[in-house]
Amino acid sequence: MTPTLTASVLADDVERLPLKAYTEKAYLSYSMYVILDRALPHIGDGLKPVQRRIIYAMSELGLSVQSKHKKSARTIGDVIGKYHPHGEAACYEAMVLMAQPFSYRYPLVDGQGNFGSPDDPKSFAAMRYTEARMTAFADMLLSEVGQGTVEWEANFDGTMQEPILLPARLPHVLLNGVTGIAVGMATDIPPHNLREVAEACIHLLDHPKAGIEDLMAYVQGPDFPTEAEIITPSEDILKLYQTGNGSLRMRARYEVNKSEIAITALPYQVSGAKVLEQIAAQMRAKKLPMVEDLRDESDHENPTRLVVVMRSSRDDAEAVMSHLFATTDLERTYRVNLNMIGLDQRPQVKNLHTILSEWLTFRQDTVRKRLNFRLERVTRRLHILDGLLIAYLNIDEVIAIIRTEDRPKPVLMERFGLSDVQAEAILDLRLRRLGKLEEIEIRGEQETLAAERDQLQKTLDSPRRLKTLLKKELAEDAQKYGDERRSPLVARQAAQALDETTLVTNEPVTVILSEKGWIRAAKGHEIDPTTLSYKAGDAFLAAARGKSTQLAVFLDSSGRTYAVPAHTLPSARGQGDPLTGRVSPPDGASFVSVLLGNPEELYVLATDAGYGFVVTLGDLHTRQRAGKVVLTVGPDSRILPPIPLVTDDQTADMVAVVSNAGRLLVFPLTELPQLSKGKGYKLIGLSSDGSPESREVVASLICFQSGQPLTLYCGQRHLTLKPADIERYSGVRGRRGSKLPRGFQRVDRIGVNGQDNEGLVS
Incomplete structure (x- = not known):
């Protein structure tokens, strides 16, 4: 429920209101002031109050298009001193905007001096340096001000009158457009082409029930001061004009x-x-x-x-x-919100048909006021001419009355049946005008004014004649002020940014990861990353060979992966940058490996707890700075280096797993399923006996092709198992495996063809 405003008047004449009621009333008053008197244009003349006051003040200063330019400070001084008591900077900026041909489709102010540039519209000089006058187009707003078409109101201090609205001869609210932010609402009206809008108004006068589709045969769309293309589809522009809301796209x-x-x-x-x-x-x-x-x-x-x-x-x-x-x-989107103050003095988002219909109503009322004002002037003049003609026909008697009577006015009125106005006009005559020629001129003026009176009366009495006059004036103004469309409407395909990989030179690179998590990239695959210099206390950890157009994937000890474009990595000529500057691993996590390749390449991810699975490199990609969890790692487990399934053009089909207890298990790769994330499947059965420090874990893991020998490295010693020897260690995935020979039960790592799998991933 709306709270009732209760007030109590105390003995000392102090009125008290509840704070809630006072604030609601105060904020509502402020909101309505901003909406109606500051931010939104009126449909009649398409101007905000500050713009209207600037134009009217310039007309009062005589700054027409034929006059000399006058200092902008003089104009702004009159505006803020007489009509608009607000900040001079904001008022001057409003005037500058109306003078910028790149901001206004049809500028209202002709500026001389620095009024800004398209690169920086607010780079205009101070008002004491610039000069201004009105353009010829501004006459469209002011030409009928003195013809009885304007309603006046007192200015802010009640010392003079200012126009409530200017009698615009064209729907200016669409021609130059306007932007504004009020309280709870805003307006974004784009500019339009004058000739197109005038033709639409003429069509609407002939066909009041015309639809928006019919009007769009004339108003194809907005027309901006620039010659860039409007690429918004015609169906979207139609919807925009139907609802009063939407957006436009312009392209260079x-x-x-x-x-x-x-x-x-x-x-x-x-x-x-x-x-x-x-x-x-x-x-x-x-x-x-x-x-x-x-x-x-x-x-x-x-x-x-x-x-x-x-x-x-x-x-x-x-x-x-x-x-x-x-x-x-070079391509930009513009919001459109056809919000304006209507003839009912209420803000509303209007469609194209409503805007033109309401403006034509405003224009019809304005023309009717102008015609009535002129008819009144003509009738009054004819009345005076009738009295003057009576005086000329009885000139000797009139002169005698004036010479002999102390108060000739009432005598003249009684003798010749004159009105007060006629008698006053006779008494104001000069002697030089008492000739025969003047009588001829009076009769000629009577005939002319009588014909004009009849024509005015016919126009006012006939809606059809009034409509014809409106169409004629619209056509004349369109011819006088209009020009060709500047912003062509063109159907274009949506812009498509180039794929980042196509913008990068496709060349071989080697990505190096250090133990402390520093990264760098070297051109080519011939570099030996172990020979590079590292920071004190740091050393080589892992490297991967690939292309500069690929994503480098980093795996940390928590099982998370992170992806960084390889071409963005620092050069290997230096010592690199910390990877933590690009990604955000969890606290306590350290990086364990780096991968580089095509998304469809396959790898085996495993932990020393004896679990693992096959995964594609694409499943490890992520755009998240915090990475994504791929491998579930137990509290006492560590991640083993990822194993590629294709090396040197050879595709692995077998998996070899060796534990620190000296047990080796070899099984077909087909027994290890492919996952996108998770803990994985059991690779080898491990003993759960012993303390956590002495528990059995996976010491090394490798994938190889059938028929290749395996090399087991135990400190300084190594043992090579030929294919026939490997058979005795073959089994089903998840079994315990077979015991290695004595002296080779503490395996550090496994290699194929004399090459181990530690560190470098090709």
């Missing part, structure tokens, strides 16, 4: 000449300098290897000309531009 225009791309038009309110900065940032990040140089060739003849120089004319310029559209401000 460009030309391709051999190896150069010249951008000739930018989207609305997009800075060319910012676009060049965005492209240069991608070049520095090596994300645009096909771009060699950038140039800004903009000048007076070519206001926008940004040149992108390709490395070769064979590069796909269309693909590069599609990438730039997707990643820079």
Whole structure:
């Protein structure tokens, strides 16, 4: 329930209100003030109050298009001193906006001096340096102010009158558009083409029941000051005009000449300098290897000309531009919210038909007021002329009355049946006008004014004639102020950013991981990572060979994986960077291995607890900085180095597992299922006897191809098992395995063909 406003008046005339009631009332008053008197335009003249006051103050100062420019400070002083008691900086910025041809489709102010630039619209000079006057287009708003069309109200201090609305001859609310933020609502009205909107209004006068689809035959869409393309589909624009809400997309225009791309038009309110900065940032990040140089060739003849120089004319310029559209401000989205104050003085989001219909109602009322005002003036003048003609026909008697009577006015009124106005006009006549020629002029003026009176009366009495007059004036203004569309509507495919891997040179690299978690990448596969220099207390841990376009996958002791693009890693010429600067492992976790390859490559992940599974490298990829859990690791377990199933073009089909108790088990790889994550399946049966320090664990694991010999490394000694010897250790996955010969029961690692599996993964 809405709380009732209760107030009690005390003896000392102090009114008391509940705090809740006072704050609600105060905030509601503030909200309505911001909505109605600050932020939203009126459908009648399409202006916010500050804009209306600036235009009216300039007209009062005589700053028409024919006058000289006058200091902006003079105009702003009049505005804030007479009509708009707010900040001078905000008021001046509002005037500057109306003078910027790149911000307003049809500027209302003609500025002289620095009024900002497309690269930085707010770089305008102070008001004491610039000068301004109104443009010819502003006359469209002011030409009928003195013709009885305006309702007036007192200014803020009640010392003078200001217009509530200006009598706009065109639907200005759509022509220049407006943006504003009120309380709980906002407005974003894009600019439109004058001729298109005028033609739609004429069509609506002839066909009041025309639908929005019919109106869009004339108003194809917004028309911005820039010549960039509007690529929003026509069905989306139709929906926008039907609901009053939606969005638009604009895309820069460009030309391709051999190896150069010249951008000739930018989207609305997009800075060319910012676009060049965005492209240069991608070049520095090596994300645009096909771009060699950038140039800004903009000048007076070519206001926008940004040149992108390709490395070769064979590069796909269309693909590069599609990438730039997707990643820079060369393509931009604009919100549309046709929210405005209607004729009922209420804010509302209106569709195109409602906007034009309401404005035509406003315009029809304005024209009717203008005609009535003129009719009243003509009728009054004819009345005076009738009295003057009576005086000329009886000139001698009139002169005699004036010469002999002390109060000639009532005598004249009684003698000739004149009104007070007629008698006053006769008494104001000058002697030089008492001639025969003046009588002829009066009769001629009577005939002219009588014809005008009849024409005015016919127009006011006939809705059809009034509608014809409206159409004629709309057509004349469209011809006088209109121009061709600047923003073409073009159907384009959606912009597609280039795949990051296609932007990177595909070359062999070796990724090196140190024991302390530092990473780096060296070009080529010939480098020996163990010979590189490391920080004090650090040493080589693992390395992986692959391509620069691939993702380097890191595995930590908690079973989490992390993916980093290989081409972003620091060069191996230095000592690298800490991996923790790129990923966020859990506390206490350390990195154990690095993998590099194609997503479909297979690896065996296992822990020394005797569990493991086959996984694709793609299952280890993640975009999360915190990584993702792939391998479940027990509290007393550690992760074994991942084993690739394809090495040196040989595909493994067998698995060999050896425990620290000297037991070896060999089984077919087909017995080990493939998973995407988890604890895995039992590889070998381990004894659970003994203390945690002396428990049996997996010492080493390797995958190999049938027929290959295995080499067991035990300190300085090694034992090579030929295929025939391996048979005695073969069994089913999960069994205990067979005991190795005495002296070779403390195996450090297993190798194939004399090469062990520790550290380097190809």
